[in-house]
Amino acid sequence: MSHEHAPPAHPRTLRLRPAVIGLLVVAAVTAAIGLALRAHDYHQLVKQVDAEAIPTVALAAPLGSMGAHTMTLPGHIDAWISAPIHAQVSGYVKSWNKDIGSHVEAGETLAVIDTPELDQQYEQAKAVLVRAQANAQLAKVTSQRWQHLLSSNSVSKQEADEKASEAAVAGANVLSAKADLDRLAALEAFRNVTAPFAGTVTARNTDIGDLVTADSQSALPLFTVADTDKMRLYVAVPQRYASSIRPGMTVSLTVPDHPGKSYQGTLIGSSDAVSQASGSLLAQFEVANDNGKLLPGDYADVQLPLATSQAVTSVPSTVLIFRAQGPQIAVLGPGNKVVMRDVHIAMDLGGALEIDRGLQPDDRIIDNPPDSLAAGDTVRVASGKESSHGDE
Template sequence: MRRYSFLIVALIVFAAMTGIVAFRVLAGSGQETGQRPASALPVAAYTVARFEFADIVEALGTARSKESITVSARVSDTISRINFESGQLVEAGDILIQLNDAEQVAGLSEARTTLREMQRDLERVNDLISRGVAPQQRQDEARAALERAQARVASIEAQLADQVVRAPFAGVVGLREISLGQLIRPGDPITTLDDISAIRLDFTVPERFLANIRAGMMIEATTNAYPDHVFLGTIAQIDSRVDPISRAVTVRAEIDNTDGRILPGQLMVVEVRRDQRSSPAVPGSAITRYLDDSFVYVLETQDGVTSAHRRNVELGLRTGDVVEVTAGLEPGEVVIAEGVHRVREGVPVTVTAQRDFGQGGSPDSPAAVTQP
């Protein structure tokens, strides 16, 4: 009996001591908490700004001259004169080469002499007829002979013109393919001639984009030769047929090329912009995704304390590190740009850095973005 009584007393004493220790710990913790509140989380902030966005249809295109031909002669003869050098600018009508025309010049001289004789003969016949000496039939014969002589002169003049090869339009000649004294035949290449004052850029787009493309739309094109330069142009024509195999349609754009930097045959990356707009945007690092929701943490200051509050947003397109916000944010609001993984609803924060991409543009890439 005494043994049980001792055990009961020991348990009571142990429970009392445990309660006293717990009370002191809790009291000490409460006092320490009251004296040293939790510190605010350091974050980087970003002030929401507007950026220019656009849906883009991207394609590969091939540059072509406004006009382009392979220059050749129409007759066979030897080359007596060359009036151009490779890469030279020429005007419409400029003589490129002259073929040997000695035979044609002699024939023309003879034909013109005959023509003058026929004209004098007709004048004599007319005089005789006016005096009633010659019959009317003689006048008809003289007139027919004169017309034959005129036709002969015109024929040789045409042959003589074929001995001269002229530029049919203004442009740049290519590499010279002939030499002085060379015998040239019809169809033999002399050089190429390209009018590169404007470039026709042909590219194909899938047929599903037909509803979004029309003549007059602006395009931007780039080439590896000038990676830092964007060439602007407009859509001139859209082919009347869709390729039944590739299900794509050919689109032709025109680009001003007065500086001559684009050469025919160059490969270019084409971007067709549509639905251009100015929208609020935030850095991609500011966005948190959970299931089907996307949200950011907006900073709000009250009674001198800055805290983070979750805000659901709807997102649009993306360029570089900037994401379009179509709903949920307004320009001027401040969001957490970095450190969102440590933030919870209502937690106090302190801004240690400010990210700023500027207004109305993109930090590291073109403002418009490719449609996903």
């Protein structure tokens, strides 16, 4: 009986099986390491993107003590005295002696008006006076004679009284003629147009040969004379700061045509009323003009010292956000979270804003906030830009 034996396993196949398993294990470990590295890189990338998504902001620098400050307001400079000189008599301009820019003394002749019609009236008035004086003299002599005749009963008393009355009427006619002559003499004096006070001629609106009419409402003044040794400064002060206008206060002012030069003005009065049209109080200041550099009509930038209420916070204008909710300011809250504050602007001073509602004294205000900034956003404070308050 024969027995068949199974052939023995191939020794090479037995040797390959552990190697394949090892390779599979290495591949699995390598894949796991690769996946772990990719996951780590992904998480790092997410963190980096999230970190870059957090906006970096700067905090507004403090503006210093706000117990008092100055506000720049427009002002208008005018002459201390300015007088338009009109013709008091009708006639033709015979000559003019002073032009614009000329300095004149009080009573100095500016122009001469030729008045032929007035001259004729004056001569006629003198003749009327002479005739009235002659009539009065005759009536007086006649009255005296009739009084002598009355003493001898040669005339009646009534006739003597009539002659006395005629003498009195003649005397009154003399007074009337003399008054009319004096009036015309006064008008003759107005042929010479004179300066009412010492000053500078700022306008000349006439020339030789011009016809001028007295008491014309539409006629331009022949001359304008202004006293500019000192000037008046007018400033419209907003109603909110009307209480800061106090007697004796001084202001500093500059004019565009003299850059770098500052002038001082002293309060001499105010309107003591707020204009309904502008909502402002008109204040008047006196400004010395010894060198004559200030001109009537000059525009001035006036630095007005104003006392500010303790409840008002002054911030740079760059912190303001204008949105549908109205004016807002972004402040830094706990955990560097953005908090939006609705504020009320008491006064816009150009580079600064005065806020009387909505801010707290210890608020950390974000300067130049991005347009996309919203309440609750986490922000990063730029290095070296955080205020002394530190993190909440």
